Amino acid sequence: MREQITERIRSEVLSQQLPVGTRVREEALAKQFGVSRAPVRDALLQLTSEGLLVAKPNCGMSVAPLPDKAIQPLVVALRKRIESFSLARLFGRFESIDLEAHAEIVGRLKEACQAADLSQVVYYDMAFHRFIIDAADDRQLVSMWLPIVSRMMLNYSRHQNWMESYEEHAAIAEAIRAGDRQLSRRLLLENIL
Amino acid sequence: MREQITERIRSEVLSQQLPVGTRVREEALAKQFGVSRAPVRDALLQLTSEGLLVAKPNCGMSVAPLPDKAIQPLVVALRKRIESFSLARLFGRFESIDLEAHAEIVGRLKEACQAADLSQVVYYDMAFHRFIIDAADDRQLVSMWLPIVSRMMLNYSRHQNWMESYEEHAAIAEAIRAGDRQLSRRLLLENIL
DNA sequence: AAGATTCTCCTTGGATCCATTCGTAAGAAG
């Protein structure tokens, strides 16, 4: 249940339904989701540790400001390193990968891009890459990957080129399905910017 | 207060006072620290998101298993990238850095190494590197750096060579104080392994 | 005697309540 609350708030932050700087109150979200303050509190705490929210003691939380442009190159480099590493490991256990689930995500991403639904686009874009992380290693890489990619998604720079973004992801998925390590790696690295 | 609880539990995990696989109960820690379950709950949740603990729903938490040797090279590479980046940024705002505080940490690290106190050694080793992160950028890089370095500290490989570790850190601090970017970067990268 | 089923207990997850603290606004004094 806490996971669902966390997912929903994260989605609202990343899709900028909650604009940068918005003050976030626990009780308001609790009423909105129809639950108590406790799970909302936990969710906000986790999102704070992910860097999506900032908290001042006894003062309330607010949506974190966009990261400095100066650290953007570092974030991109880190994400490229993690995801290319995970992709290589994925091919090492290729037979146990559920490619159907990945294709399903790509399909949902296509629908979201066609519908121009930013919230869904961001969600399934993250889901696409998270699939690679999860496929490579269960529960070890995600905790390092999530704070990095969350920060990148804060300024999602593809606001206009949604179908192009979908095409890139579809090409990556196809290269993975074909077992082409070189091509999938190159396409994946080109997709991260 | 929650921060203190989190710090103490993290320290106990990293110093292996709580061995790998130990089942962690909220109420026991609450009694141990003389507080209620609520802040302990928050602390455990945060450490879970850092990857130091693993939780099964309604089943209890336990200290996370050591990371696979296979992902160790990735973790080292990520940490080198973040810390060298931070070091470069540190020199960009060199005048506003509190070098006294850094020297203080080095002094505490020396005492801990001489006393062979693993808990303190790990704590001040992390504090040394965290100082560089904080000096480069307030509150943006830490949330990416912490999950990575925590995972590395889980298998702290310097169990024997403590004074050597201290010498390395002292040399890095001296190079920073002298303003030698090349040397400090080289020493820092050599210290991360 | 071995296995399965059920009962019980232990632990987490969620809800509610109270204290604490920070911010803001209003009022009074200079």
Place this chain on the structure above:
DNA sequence: CTTCTTACGAATGGATCCAAGGAGAATCTT
């Protein structure tokens, strides 16, 4: 009129209470 002080309010942080779920042990049946 401006500024400082004080008081009130709102939101978080911590403590306590209740429900839910799973694991383990004991017992019954085959």
